[in-house]
Amino acid sequence: MVKMAHIWQALNEVADPEIPVVSLVEMGIVRDVRLDEQANAVTVVITPTFSGCPALHVMRQDIETRLHTLGFSHVTVETTLHPPWSSDWISEEARVKLKTFGLAPPPRHGGRLEVTFFAPTACPYCNSTDTRVKNEFGPTLCRAIYYCHACQQPFEQFKAL
Amino acid sequence: MNESHQTALSTWLLAMADDQLILAHRNSEWIGHGPILEEDIALANIAQDELGHARLLYELYAALTGDDPDKLVFFRETAVYRSTQFVEYPKGDWAFTMLRQYLFDAAEMVLLTQLVDSTYQPLAQAAAKMRNEELYHYRHSSAWLKRLGLGTAESNQRTQTALDTLWPLAQQLFVPLPAAEFLTTDGVIPPATVWQEAWEQVVRPFLHNCDLAIPTAAAPPTADRAIHSPYLAPLLAEMQEVARFDPEATW
Structure with missing residues (x-):
């Protein structure tokens, strides 16, 4: 069984x-x-x-x-649509894996998505927060495009939702 | 829910879904033609999100009527579409596209905020799902409106010209649909006047701060969603071409 x-x-x-x-x-x-x-x-x-x-x-x-x-x-x-999916549900293990994949994990927001718009985003390669969003829309619906000034690499972030 | 309420709700859902679908298709026409690569990508994303919202609404409609959402989209004739002329107009220049997107995003955002409390559970749940995605759209289109309105004399002029055309067209979004009073009394949807007032409270001060003048004349071209602009038929002909060429095809 x-x-x-x-x-x-x-x-x-x-x-x-x-x-x-x-x-x-x-x-x-x-x-x-x-x-x-x-x-x-x-x-x-x-x-x-x-x-x-x-x-x-x-x-x-x-x-x-x-x-x-x-x-x-x-x-x-x-x-099901209820409750609506939240990026806060992504597990800690998955957040580490996202980084190894080159994706910055989404900041947690506790249901208020607005707070993520001002959250510093760390580069998944060098962990620097000297980064800048280049485009809130990326190659898929769930990704935004960033640039890291410290290691001069573009990278993607899994968007908060 | 009795039969007349059900008919009123399916009529309303179809209209809302059609607006999302047609605007998504219009915006997808920028793919490969955006002014810069980032915007090409952004608008493609926004179009895909709106298409996702259209799908959720068609599924709610289909749950009431038994229709197939794909058939509704790809095999329905122009005359039975229920989109507003506001979303049908050609994409125009960048100012026209961004202003229409801004006006639509604001309308969708305030509507979804109200629909989260709908007494019809499936609609309330779909609204809660769509609302956070809409925040990204509103941020994007409102940032562009600031840039265009306060940018150069030419960008302001182009946006003002777009507003003169789009403001009356946008009013059609808020024309109450047949038998909608069944739905508003039961708290399924907000009254159209409540929706419109909330929208105006957002967009009027915002457009003013973008140095744009809101036209005084604001009568929509028609109050009837069965009457379409000449632009819908060619859009549907293109959108439906492949599906109609081989109706049995599968992915």
Whole structure:
């Protein structure tokens, strides 16, 4: 019998399609798992990061594929908008991984996104805060573009939401 | 929710979704043509966000009517679209695009703030989801309006010309939709007058501080969302071309 812990462990191996160093669980995208042992079915509830995120259907497919390997006959992926995804949910481990991927982690805001607009952003390469935002919009909906004056590198930040 | 309330709500949701979709498409026309690379990227992002908002609203609509959001977008005829002429007008110059985006962002921001308290849970939840994304848009378009309004004589002039055209067009956003009183009495949506007043409280002082004069004449070209500008049909023809060429195609 597949235990709940195994399911979460498997889900923790499903990578974010746009940032493959972190998992959907670490990103706070997986919200709930419901198991129906009699029907050998599992339902996973996920929430989108940015509402226009084109990676959502890839996430859904990847979750289905991974959980089918655990032997479930039915895997359902539901989406919820409530509560709305917050970048505060990104785990500490994931924040370290984002940095190794070259992405500055988003500042925490406790529900008031406005405070992040004035937060200093540390360069993921040299940790200097002598950085400047070049564009609040980047190559994907969830990334902003920065420049580090200390190591003279451009870098990206995972945007706060 | 009884049938007449449901019809009123689906009518309203379709109108809101269509505005998001058409403006997103208009802004996407700048991709590869932005004045600088950063703006090209920024506007593409904003367009994609608005497309995401359109999708959320079409999904709420579809939950009531059983329609397929993709079919609504790619196979609906011009006459049954419910977009305002405000979003249909061609992208114009940079001042026109940025001013329209600013006026729309302000309208969306105040509406979403009010919708967070909607008595219709799915709508309240979608509004809470969209609102934080909208903060980024508003910051961006308002920064541009400051730059354009207070920049040079030419940038101010171009923005003023855009405002003279867009101000009356923007009023159409706030024309109450058929049977909307069912929704306002139940607290599903705010009354259009409340929405419009909140919008004006934001945009009037802001535009004034950008050295822009708000036109006195402010009658929308039409109060009827079934009456479109001549610009919608060509836009839809382009947007729907691929889907209509091969309706069975899958990604």
